[in-house]
Amino acid sequence: MRKRALVCLCVLCMNTGFGCELLGNFDMPSLFKEGEIMIGGIFPVFNKDVSNIATFDGEPPPPVMFDLRAFRWAQMMIFAIEEINTDPALLPNISLGYRILNSCSSPTNTLRAALTLASSQNEKETASGCSPAVSAVIAEAGSSQSLAVAGIIGPFQVPVVSYFSTCACLSNRAKYPTFFRTIPSDYFQAKALAALVKHFGWEWIGAIQSDNDYGRNGVLAFKEEVKKFGICIAFVGTVLRTYPQEKILKVVEMIKQSTVKVILAFTPEGDFYPLMREIVKQNITGIQWIASEAWITAARPSTPEMYQAFGGALGFVVQKMNIPNLYPFLMNINPYRDPSEPFVKDFWETMVGCKPSSNVSDTGAAKICAGNETLMDHTQDVFFNVSQLRVTYNVYKAVYAIAHALHQLVFCRPVTHHLQRVNFRNQFGDDVFFDQNGNPPASYDVAFYVVLGYIGFLAVVCLVLAFLARKLPDNFNEAKFITFSMLIFCAVWITFIPAYVSSPGKFTVAVEIFAILSSAFGLLISIFAPKCYIIIIKPEKNTRKHAHQGIHLAPGLWHPSANNLIDSKVPPGCCSQKDVFLATTFFSRTQVRCLQYASENDPGITTLLRKCSRSLFLPYSVT
CATH class of the missing domain: 1.10.287 (Helix Hairpins)
Structure with missing residues (x-):
C-alpha cells in the first residue's frame, strides 16, 4: 500500500517532460472536465445515514444518503471555473479543468480521493494519453479530512484550500505549509462564543464536542477563553455520527442529571444529529443551546420536529452572499445530458423522486422517471435558494483565489508562493486574501x-x-x-x-x-x-409658569355646588358646565379660565379646586 501511494504521488512531477504511468487506482467516480490547468475538488456528496438502523426485519437500509448541501458546493466549484473560463481578464487563453471526488465525510475516503487526485489519471482517455496534474485542491468540509489531504499532498507543494474546515490546528505552518482556507479559524470563534456567554451572564454551562479534531480543538480553545471570565464547564460530552446508541444515551443522561441550562455544542451537524434526535425523543427542553458555525445554519435543527428543543439556539454564522447567476446554473442540471456523469442521477432521484434510468434492472424498487420531469416543480427547495449562500460562497472564493494565484504565476515558482500573496476584491465587494497562517480575515454574522x-x-x-x-x-x-x-x-x-x-x-x-x-x-x-x-x-x-399651565380633576372629585353653575355664567368661548367638570379631563388654558370664572362666582368651587390642588399636587392652583 505504501509503495502504491508513493507511485501515485510521484506522478505529480509529470509535467517536467517525462512520461507518466499509472500502476493502479481506487476506481473513484468523479465529475471531470479536462483543461490546460486542472483543479481538484473533494466534497462529502454522500454521508452515512444515521437515521436508519437495521432491524433485520426486512431489507437493510442504504448505508449512505445523498447530501444536497454538499452537492451544491461541488456545483459551485464547476460554476466558478466556467465563469473564470469566460472571463477575458483572468487567465486569458488558458482553460481551467476540474476533477471532483466524494469523501463520504470520512478521513479514510478523503485520503483515497487525495491520492486519486495526486495520480491525476482520469478513467477517460485524453488526447495526451495522461491528464495534467492538479495545480491545487479545494478540500474539505471536515477538519479531520482536511488534515489528511494537507498531510498527504502538502509536501509536494500542492496547495489545499478548504471551504469549511475551521480547526485552529490547521494554522500550524510548520506542519501544513500549503494549507489555506476561506473560512475563519476556530481561534476567533472560540473567543466570540466566550464573549457571548459572558455577555448573558452565564457562569455554569455544559459542552458537547464531536470526537474529531474539529470538536476537541474547538472545545479546548473555548474552555481556555471562558476561564478568563471565571465561567465553569460542568461537563463535556462526546458524540460522533458513527457512535453506537449506547454512547449517545450516556451523553443524554449526563445532560438530564446536570443542573446546567446552557450547553455549547461544538460539533458538525452530522455528528450532532443522533444526539438531537434522542433529546427530542426524551422531550428534554428548557436548555439554551449555543451552536458552533457548523450547525447553526443547518436545515435539520430548524425543522418542526427539532425546533421544540433547539429553537432559539445562539451562535455565529459565516458570511453570506447572494449570487443570482447560480440559480439558472443549478436549474440546468440534467441527468440525461450525460447519463454516465456521477452524482447527478442521485441528485435527480433525491430532488424529483424518481430514478432516471432506461434499464429497469438498475432501478430496484425505485420509481422510474417518465423522462418529462423538470426541476421547475421544485424551485422552492432550499437547494435553489441562492440569496443566503455561506459555505457555498466560501467555495466560490476558494476557486477565485486559486485562479488569481495562477494568473500571477509568471516565474517558475510554486502556486503556493503566489496563493500566499493573493489579494483581490471580487465582484461582490469582498477582499480575498490570506494571513501568514493561510487564514482569511475573521468575519461572522450575528x-x-x-x-x-x-x-x-x-x-x-x-x-x-x-x-x-x-x-x-x-x-x-x-x-x-x-x-x-x-x-x-x-x-x-x-x-x-x-x-x-x-x-x-x-x-x-x-x-x-x-x-x-x-x-x-x-x-x-x-x-x-x-x-x-x-x-x-x-x-x-x-x-x-409656562410649563404648569394645566389642571386635572381626578375621577370622583365632584362637588354639589357645581350644579349651581349655569351655562349663562360661563364667558363666551369657554366650555360648558358639563365639560368643565368632566372627570379625567386634562384642561387647556381656555378651560382653566372657565374654572377661574366659575370659582369667582361660587366659593364652593374655589374650595373644591384648592382641595384638588393640595391633594394631587396639581400644577395650577386657585387663590
Whole structure:
C-alpha cells in the first residue's frame, strides 16, 4: 500500500517532460472536465445515514444518503471555473479543468480521493494519453479530512484550500505549509462564543464536542477563553455520527442529571444529529443551546420536529452572499445530458423522486422517471435558494483565489508562493486574501433577528403608551413627537430586513450601520428638536409658569355646588358646565379660565379646586 501511494504521488512531477504511468487506482467516480490547468475538488456528496438502523426485519437500509448541501458546493466549484473560463481578464487563453471526488465525510475516503487526485489519471482517455496534474485542491468540509489531504499532498507543494474546515490546528505552518482556507479559524470563534456567554451572564454551562479534531480543538480553545471570565464547564460530552446508541444515551443522561441550562455544542451537524434526535425523543427542553458555525445554519435543527428543543439556539454564522447567476446554473442540471456523469442521477432521484434510468434492472424498487420531469416543480427547495449562500460562497472564493494565484504565476515558482500573496476584491465587494497562517480575515454574522425582534417589541410598547397619553395637556404631551419618531423607527427597520438579506458581502455591514444611525437620528430629531427650538428660539416659554399651565380633576372629585353653575355664567368661548367638570379631563388654558370664572362666582368651587390642588399636587392652583 505504501509503495502504491508513493507511485501515485510521484506522478505529480509529470509535467517536467517525462512520461507518466499509472500502476493502479481506487476506481473513484468523479465529475471531470479536462483543461490546460486542472483543479481538484473533494466534497462529502454522500454521508452515512444515521437515521436508519437495521432491524433485520426486512431489507437493510442504504448505508449512505445523498447530501444536497454538499452537492451544491461541488456545483459551485464547476460554476466558478466556467465563469473564470469566460472571463477575458483572468487567465486569458488558458482553460481551467476540474476533477471532483466524494469523501463520504470520512478521513479514510478523503485520503483515497487525495491520492486519486495526486495520480491525476482520469478513467477517460485524453488526447495526451495522461491528464495534467492538479495545480491545487479545494478540500474539505471536515477538519479531520482536511488534515489528511494537507498531510498527504502538502509536501509536494500542492496547495489545499478548504471551504469549511475551521480547526485552529490547521494554522500550524510548520506542519501544513500549503494549507489555506476561506473560512475563519476556530481561534476567533472560540473567543466570540466566550464573549457571548459572558455577555448573558452565564457562569455554569455544559459542552458537547464531536470526537474529531474539529470538536476537541474547538472545545479546548473555548474552555481556555471562558476561564478568563471565571465561567465553569460542568461537563463535556462526546458524540460522533458513527457512535453506537449506547454512547449517545450516556451523553443524554449526563445532560438530564446536570443542573446546567446552557450547553455549547461544538460539533458538525452530522455528528450532532443522533444526539438531537434522542433529546427530542426524551422531550428534554428548557436548555439554551449555543451552536458552533457548523450547525447553526443547518436545515435539520430548524425543522418542526427539532425546533421544540433547539429553537432559539445562539451562535455565529459565516458570511453570506447572494449570487443570482447560480440559480439558472443549478436549474440546468440534467441527468440525461450525460447519463454516465456521477452524482447527478442521485441528485435527480433525491430532488424529483424518481430514478432516471432506461434499464429497469438498475432501478430496484425505485420509481422510474417518465423522462418529462423538470426541476421547475421544485424551485422552492432550499437547494435553489441562492440569496443566503455561506459555505457555498466560501467555495466560490476558494476557486477565485486559486485562479488569481495562477494568473500571477509568471516565474517558475510554486502556486503556493503566489496563493500566499493573493489579494483581490471580487465582484461582490469582498477582499480575498490570506494571513501568514493561510487564514482569511475573521468575519461572522450575528443572528440579528433576536436583537431585531426585541427592538420591534420596544417600539410597539412605546407607540401604545404614546397613544394612551395623547390627552395630556399640551405642555406635557409628547404623544405626537413619540408617535412620529416611532413611525420613522419602524419604517427604517422594516425596510432594513429586505435590504439586509439582499445586500452582498461587506455591504451588509453598511446597511446595518445606516439602519442604526437613521433610526437613532429619527428618534433624537423627532423628540428633542422641538425642545431645542424652545430653548434656543423661544426662551420665554422655557419657564416653570409656562410649563404648569394645566389642571386635572381626578375621577370622583365632584362637588354639589357645581350644579349651581349655569351655562349663562360661563364667558363666551369657554366650555360648558358639563365639560368643565368632566372627570379625567386634562384642561387647556381656555378651560382653566372657565374654572377661574366659575370659582369667582361660587366659593364652593374655589374650595373644591384648592382641595384638588393640595391633594394631587396639581400644577395650577386657585387663590
